[in-house]
Amino acid sequence: MGHGGGGALSAELMTEVFAPAYGNDILAVLGDSAVLPLGGARVAFSTDSYVVRPLFFPGGCVGDLAVNGTVNDLAMSGARAAYLSCALVLEEGTELAVVERVARAIGTAAEAAGAVVATGDTKVVDAGHGDGIYVTTSGVGLVPDGVDIRPQRARPGDVVLVSGPVGLHGVAVLSVREGLEFGVDVVSDTAPLGGLVAAMLAATRDLHVLRDPTRGGVAAALNEIAAASGTGVVLTEEAVPVPEAVANACGFLGLDPLYVANEGRLVAFVPREHADAVLAAMRAHPQGAGAAVIGECVAEHPGMVVARTGLGGTRVVDLPVGEQLPRIC
Amino acid sequence: MGHGGGGALSAELMTEVFAPAYGNDILAVLGDSAVLPLGGARVAFSTDSYVVRPLFFPGGCVGDLAVNGTVNDLAMSGARAAYLSCALVLEEGTELAVVERVARAIGTAAEAAGAVVATGDTKVVDAGHGDGIYVTTSGVGLVPDGVDIRPQRARPGDVVLVSGPVGLHGVAVLSVREGLEFGVDVVSDTAPLGGLVAAMLAATRDLHVLRDPTRGGVAAALNEIAAASGTGVVLTEEAVPVPEAVANACGFLGLDPLYVANEGRLVAFVPREHADAVLAAMRAHPQGAGAAVIGECVAEHPGMVVARTGLGGTRVVDLPVGEQLPRIC
Known part of the structure; x- marks a missing residue:
């Protein structure tokens, strides 16, 4: 569990396993989002999976958390989130009402952030092999000229x-x-x-x-x-x-x-x-x-x-x- | 399980639940990737979660599958994948050697596709609440001028x-x-x-x-x-x-x-x-x-x-x- 906690074990996994395997230096910057040249612009790009337990908590749920998390990772490069993707892994047997509630939270949070959920995916895993819903969001946004935050x-x-x-x-x-x-x-x-x-x-x-x-x-x-x-x-x-x-x-x-x-x-x-x-x-x-x-x-x-x-x-x-x-x- | 199978139930989930909740028309195009205006360019953007069982199979594994899947979704808009993100949900107790093997497959597949894994995330869920590794990839790439594939x-x-x-x-x-x-x-x-x-x-x-x-x-x-x-x-x-x-x-x-x-x-x-x-x-x-x-x-x-x-x-x-x-x- 420690490797997912955001501490030293997480950092070790990144520097010892993923950075060498993926063979690039961009990941090594270790910021919240990568800032990349694309089509003449500087584009911030970020992803995060959300596996919070329980799915609903005072003040929010896994849906708005996933949107805000990626919006914020982009903001940490100075970018406003323009487009978001949203991939859901649903556990078999999860009530449709729960899925709908999370989906609405995603939509509301994206609107509040001024971002558009542009693409998505849904997979279903066997009962017991998930925790209701895992949400993975990614986002892209433009970094304003003259901004270099890292x-x-x-x-x-x-x-x-x-x-x-x-x-x-x-x-x-x-x-x-x-x-x-x-x-x-x-x-x-x-x-x-x-x-x-x-x-x-x-x-x-x-x-x-x-x-x-x-x-x-x-x-x-x-x-x-x-x-x-x-x-x-x-x-x-x-x-x-x-x-x-x-x-x-x-x-x-x-x-x-x-x-x-x-x-x-x-x-x-x-x-x-x-x-x-x-x-x-x-x-x-x-x-x-x-x-x-x-x-x-x-x-x-x-x-x-x-x-x-x-x-x-x-x-x-x-x-x-x-x-x-x-x-x- | 049917809602994740890519058939009529999946389509129903998209049109009845997600499209109205996310409140936009871009998703409604229902292509493999969305083509979006960003910084003066047309950018293809796509995401998919991979929950294949078993993780390794003749010819590949969840890692290269996740890279190729998103690379291909972008290609279906005519775009070459420029940058990929890669978010892993690891099941507690998954052997590090398995994680490394999947990570190497991700890196090798990205290189073969000419794409850079630019950003990533790792979460760990409790033993029994996953199946080793779920991989969610997203990707962005430029759509060439004059191309309109949908x-x-x-x-x-x-x-x-x-x-x-x-x-x-x-x-x-x-x-x-x-x-x-x-x-x-x-x-x-x-x-x-x-x-x-x-x-x-x-x-x-x-x-x-x-x-x-x-x-x-x-x-x-x-x-x-x-x-x-x-x-x-x-x-x-x-x-x-x-x-x-x-x-x-x-x-x-x-x-x-x-x-x-x-x-x-x-x-x-x-x-x-x-x-x-x-x-x-x-x-x-x-x-x-x-x-x-x-x-x-x-x-x-x-x-x-x-x-x-x-x-x-x-x-x-x-x-x-x-x-x-x-x-x-």
Whole structure:
């Protein structure tokens, strides 16, 4: 299970198995989406499979999650999703009403993101060999001229921003998971981020890095950026917006909110001179109302993320090894 | 299971559930890939999930099948695949050696098709909730200027061609399926068709329809074209190239070779004046060496496919209702 968790084991699978097998360097960029030359334009292209359990959770379902996830991966390159594909693997015996509900969620989420579901596929597997519905979305969108957003572009001096409170998606899914149900008033943050990114780009085209902290949470996102860019990251732990209900649930479950998945948040590395303008643009957008400065990019400890704790100390924020929260997306 | 079989139930799911839920007309074209305006170019975009059982079969595996399937869907719009995405759902406990073998097959098949695997994803589901590996590929490619290939363009007078012997993939998979093993020397035809289509387009840009007869076989492909174009199709049954081993296996299993899946074949509707040139171009290409004229497009019985039998009679070739061969791709 750890190999699917978005942590060190996932990264190892990518660098040790898939990158050599596929024989190319584009995958090695390890961004959320690939930016590719096609027909004279720069096209962002991304895919993700969604195997979340249960299919429906407070604030969303596998359908909107799959749309928002791919829309957001494209947004992390600065692209607005133009077209989406949607491939469903249905488990034999899944009620048609469930399929219809997920399909409607897909359509509604695509419309909200301004994207068109242009092509699809449906396969059916034997009863017991699935979990109702697995959804795989892919998407394409144009990267605007002059925009070059990727993990390698983090620079010492960059200000690190987060677009809102963290940990909501992971805690919302766990709160209704069979065998782990607990009463908590938390709703997933699943949302499309293309509009927020467009607003940030209106403040400056020179955004260095964007990343949506999904599997592995903010901790994994920052570690991947530090590794890709060869810089260090210093996180101000108490500046990270953690809702009280998330903090309580994490305390109860023995989780660190920094490692919990989000599906409607982004972290941004922004040149210091543009940070105020970008933060203001974020706060003026519904998806960025809770935006905050949470740290900075430094030349020290390259590849490493360090948190300044409330007590004045520091601690290393590692890449999670395996799966803290299985089947969260 | 029938809803995933590529027959009437699959079509019903598409028109009754997904098209209204996704709220767009592009899906309604029901071609193998969507052709979309993007950045001033026409981009073909397609996706398919592969849940074939077993993962490895004579002539291929789920990895090359997934690459060739999407490459071929793009080719059916006249596009060469430029970039592919590849999302894997792994079952917990699947041996790493199996994952590596499938990944290598993906890389090798992409290289053979001249495409780059540009982005990917891996999820892991609990043991028992998968079948080793499900692979979902998507692809994008440019449609050349002046090319407009889609099912709606079939016209009375068009000549119907097939690129080679039919039924090999389905019989090859069945021949090694647990519980159904039978000795037969048949190898899947899984292959990329982008090069063959380029050779056909060099003979004429005015190809009307291309379709790869996968799930539901040649019968389903012809029925979909007849329905989309409002024309009739007359098939000369004895002109369809059916290898003896396929005929024997189908006899043994009670299957009609016209309904058996292919993964490296295409059917083409070509204006009569270009048919000889296209047939010659096909036969000169390795993937089209066994090409043959198998019928014609007519104004009579619109939406219906009729076979002229060897005895001089005719019979209706229906769209299969459900699943003749489950989990074949």
